[in-house]
Amino acid sequence: MTSGPGTSDDVVELRVHGVSGAGAEQILDRPHSHQVAGDRNGGFYRPRPGYPDTQGPSGVTMEAYRWSDLPSGTISRTLSLVFLLPFMLCNVAIWMRPPYRGTAGAGLKAVCRLLALTLTMLYVLAAMGVSLDLIAWRCLPNPHCLAGRPYLSWLGDRPTGLTLAVFALLPAAALGLLWRLAARPAHNFAAFRTPTTTSGAHQLSAVGQWDGAPTVxxxxxxxxxxxxxxxxxxxxxxxxxSGPSTVSVALAAFAALVLIACTALLCAHPLIDTPAPHPLVDRLAGGLRSTAVALTPLVLAAVTLDPTPWRVRDGLPGYAMLVGLIILVQAVLLVVLGTVALASRSRRRTGTGTGSLRGLGAPVIAAAATGLAVAISADLVYKVADLLNRRAAADSESEIGPPLGYKWAIFVFLVAAACTLAAAVVVTLATRPGRIRIARAIVARDHPDAPPQAQYRLRQVERMIARARLTERVEVVAVVYGCVVGAGMPTSLLGMLRLAPPTVVERLTGIPAAATVFGLQVGSLLISAVVLALLVGGIFAYRTAAFRRHVGILWDLGTFWPRAAHPFAPPCYAERAVPELSRRIVHLTEQGHGVLLTGHSHGSVLLAATVLQLPPEVCGRLALLTYGSPLRRLYARLFPAFIDEKVLREVGERVNWRWLNLWRDTDPIGGWVFSPHRAGRRPATPDPALTVDRRLRDPWDVVPPPGDSVPPEIVGHWPGESDPRFEAAVADLAGRLRDRPPEPGGPG
Structure with missing residues (x-):
């Protein structure tokens, strides 16, 4: 356990794992451990006393923080991540926006939040499409649809207004469920909140505080x-x-005013983003919510009691128009977001560290979120229509079909999927020679004296390095998908004009209409397969730690960022993890210990956010060791407004540059932070940032060591805490902590 005050040379190595969901014993690399703080969702563990080898390199006291159950600790939360994936991606998009300031930055934030609002409206419209358009309006008056369905036939002879009011309760309940899910984190993480210590709400240093703020x-x-x-x-x-009345027109105008007021207030960022309670803003937001909720029963009553006859149509009047308008608005917002991102990219073209996706992450991820939401909504309505129709109608007029706008959405998804697959194949094949050439140069430099019998192993290492360098090329594929989705969404206008995909495609390309109909069925099956894959992935990520390593990247990346755009996104687990880490670190330093923070993969991001929140006197007793870190390779490229050279240097300055970063060429996720420091490219300046990165040759040899029959394994992105070079880095930083001057260091 820990020693009392006065043992200032005692160092605690606090390990924070990545997305692997490893157990405490695996993180500590010790067979027996016990919990010393926290709970089963997020806890601190140490080797169990009484067993040999309980200390780490250089005699440090080992401790591990296990947080893997915070983003997906229960089956309900894991499944909610699947069904709320479009909301989560849209919320991540606002953190990916280009680093604009002033009016341009506020405009980008407004576009992201308006896009998030349209996803909520699309969610309601999808529920309305199933309950009101397909069931209440199309199925109940259709005897072919009611045949054999006693659970619906008892409403078949009821007035149209009454059936619409009854089935309107289903989308209201679906929206209420989202409301309930969004409010739960406020109670779950209330005990872990800390007072806000940063000057701005949209900084990496605010992660762990923002999600509990009044803004959400x-x-x-x-x-x-x-x-x-x-x-x-x-x-x-x-x-x-179907037949206007004074009451219906007045209520419609009032509902439109509520919607306009919500849109206007959503764009008033200085008011919405106020970190402290603001009576006026809180009353306005709460008043709009109460007004809209209270308006709904009035509307249901008006629809039920209005004696005006309903006009028989092939779909709920106005519904297809609403769906088409929402999708069209989403397309316009995506175009605006992409245009501004391209302008930002051109403005920063002369800067350093730009990647192919730098500045384009927001429109690409927003397009992915919107395209997925539209596709899932369309497929839901399409599948329910197919189920109700049964393909057993007596004539074509009795057939129940989805709005044409949804058919166009499925068609666009199919085209986007085909283009993305083609782009992936082209990018992989086109970049392979260059990647192989670079990989061979790295292997030749690392293993110049490899014997002839090691040629097969050398080729394995080359392939691993070449695959690891494919990560940056995936960005091109993402851009292709985003462009196709953004360009295809305006086809909703064709649906509003009652033009079906088979007819338009045949006129423009000559492809038979039957082929397009078959393509729509394939697209619907593809969307269902994606949803099923997400569902199975969520279940296995909860049940299988090894599977969580592969799918956990998406969940942990998406739920790390606070809910700044979409409040129905899954809760931000950093709201608990970062304050919990901060409290533990402060406690250890108050006991007189120096603390060596070691973070693997995403754990290094958690530690960076934590260091930025700690007071200077605590940072003066810290050292930082990161390995397999995506801070520069992924986060600085995807989130340029919040993680850049300046932020990374601030982390280093806070720990007085007691920071080492270990990276490997075979790692597809982690990489260097400040400088690659390859052989022959040592830093020529005394800049302390250039001493942070240490490249590890992987594997360290290509021939079996004495007494072994196989060569050392290729580590890649695995932690590798048992590597002697990792232990040497721990000993190095522990020595720096023990030799530090007595006064606190690090800037404020």
Whole structure:
């Protein structure tokens, strides 16, 4: 255990794992451990006393922080990540926006938040499409649809207004479920919140504090208000198109005003982002939510009691128009976001460290989120229509089909998937010679004296390095997908004009309509396969630690960032992890210990956010060891406004440059932070940042060591804490902590 105050030369090595979901024994590399703080979701562990070899290199006291159950600790949370994936991706997009300041930055934030609002409205419209358009409007008056369905036939002879009001409760309940899920984290993580210690809310140093701020509650109130206003407006438009009345027109105008007010307040960032409670803003947001919720029963009553006859149509009046308008608005927002991102990329073209996706992450991820949301919504309505139709209608007029806008959405998803697959193949094949050439040069430099019998092993290492260098090329594939989705979404206008995909495609390309119909069926199956894969992936990520290593990157990346755009995204686990780490580090330093923070993969990102929140007197007793770190390779490229050279240097300055970063060429995720420091390229300046990175040759040899029959394994992105070079780095930093001057160091 820890020693009392006064043992200032005692160093505690606090290990934070990555997305692997490893157990405490694996993190500590010791067979027996016990918990010393925290709980089963996020806890601190040490080797169990009484067993040999309980200390680490250079005699440090070992401790591990296990947080893997925070983002996906229960089956319900894991499954919620699957179903809320579009919301999560849209929320990540706001953190990927280009580093604009002033009016341009506020405009980008507004575009991201408006796009998030349209996803909530699309969610409500999808529920309305199933309950109101397909079931209440199309199925109940259709005797072919009601045949053999007693659970629906008892409503078949009811007035249209009554059935619409009854089935409107389903989208209202679906929206209420999201509301409930969004409010739960406020209670789950309340005990872990700490006072805000940063000057700005949109900084990496605010991670762990933002998600508990009033901003999320305000966003939630506005999204709930917009969702209920969309439901009310959809019902009232159907009522007005069939036969207007003074009451229905007045209620529709009021619902539209609520929706406009939500949109306007959502763009008022100085008000929404106020970190402290703001009575006026909180009353406005809460008032809009209460008004929209109270308006819904009034609308249901008006629809039920209005004696005006309903006009028989092939779909709920106005519904297809609403769906088409929402998708069109999303397309416009994506174009605006992409245009500004391209302008930012051109403005920063002369800068250093630019990657192919630098500045384009926001529109690409936003397009992925929007395209996935539209595709899932379309496939849901498409599948329910197919189920209700049964392909057993007596004539074509009795057939139940989804709105044409949804058919176009499925068609666009199919085209985007085909283009993305083709781009992936082209990028892989086109870059392979260059990647192989670089890999051979690295292997030749690392193993110049390899014997002839090691040629097979050398080729394995070359292939591993070449595959690891494919990570940056994946960005091109993502850009292709985002461009195809953004360009294809305006086809919703064709659906509003009652033009079907088979007809348009045949006129423009000559492809038979039957082929397009078959393509729509394939697209629907593909969307269902994606949803099923996400569902199975979520379940196995919860049940299998090895599987979680592969799919956990998406969950941990998405839920690391606070909910700054979409309040219905999965909760930010950093709201607990970062304050919990901060408290533990402060406690250890108060006991007189120096603390060596060692973070693997995403654990290094958690530690960077933690260091930025600690007071100077605590940072003066810290050292930092990162390995397999994506801070520069992924995060600085994807989140240029929040993680850049300046932020990384601030982390180094806070720990007085007691920082080492270990990286390997075979790692597809981690990399160098400040300088690659390859052989023959040693730093020529005394800049302390250039001493941080240490490249590890992987594998360290290509022939079996004495007494062994196989060569050393290729580590890649695995932690490798048992590597002697890792132990040497621990000993180096531990020695620096013990030799530090007595006064606290590090800037404030």
């Amino acid at each position: 509650s305000r966003l939630c109130a506005l999204h709930v208000a917009a969702g209920f206003a969309t439901l009310s407006l959809g019902l009232l438009i159907a009522r007005i198109v």
